[in-house]
Amino acid sequence: DAKTTQPNSMESNEEEPVHLPCNHSTISGTDYIHWYRQLPSQGPEYVIHGLTSNVNNRMASLAIAEDRKSSTLILHRATLRDAAVYYCILFLYNQGGKLIFGQGTELSVKP
Amino acid sequence: DGGITQSPKYLFRKEGQNVTLSCEQNLNHDAMYWYRQDPGQGLRLIYYSQIVNDFQKGDIAEGYSVSREKKESFPLTVTSAQKNPTAFYLCASSGVRGLSGNTIYFGEGSWLTVV
Secondary structure, three states, X not given: OOOOEOOOEEEEEXXXXXXXXXXXXXXXXXXXXXXXXEOOOOOXXXXXXXXXXXXXXXXOEEEEOOOOOEEXXXXXOOOXXXXXXXXXXXXXXXXXXXXXXXXXXXXXXXO | OOXXXXXXXXXXXXXXXXXXXXXXXXXXXXXXXXXXXXOOOOEEEXXXXXXXXXXXXXOOOOOEEEOOOEOOEOOEEEOOOOOOOOEEEEEEEEOOOXXXXXXXXXXXXXXXXXX
């Protein structure tokens, strides 16, 4: 079965880059990699997603390993507002969009 | 604007009662999902549906039921058989085919408390 693995927590200093890793060694060729973040008692917020190539948007960058068995979410300059739980999610395209969540990484940002 | 709406935001259930959480989307998404989240924990899949009139059990389906009579709606019923229903419930939807690609949208969540 597909599975994602993330560290439980990470710390960063404000204004510094943050690299959040995710392992998904069982990923198949059509599975997309999504990243969402969640604040307490709120629905998850979209951050970024990709399939094979690295992706950039205004919030973050997504670096996908060449073998696709891991990916890294990169926040280029962490702010206090980036403190949240970050989830790596596999979107199983060939299983009708079944979602596989990692356990999430709680990111804390120090001023 | 398109989006996904959950209601109610807060719900209280008495012992032995069934309660239903509503989830509606106007995004023309094929797939819809229900997740349960306990304090400080990740999301666990209860049920998901890929198409109207069809749904599959997730990891923790016992004590829950769903229906998918319309594409836009995927209500979750928490039955009296669910012994520990107090949790935060999240609904999501995603496009699998066509122009909506594989975007995922989450609702704002519903808090259910047993009293």
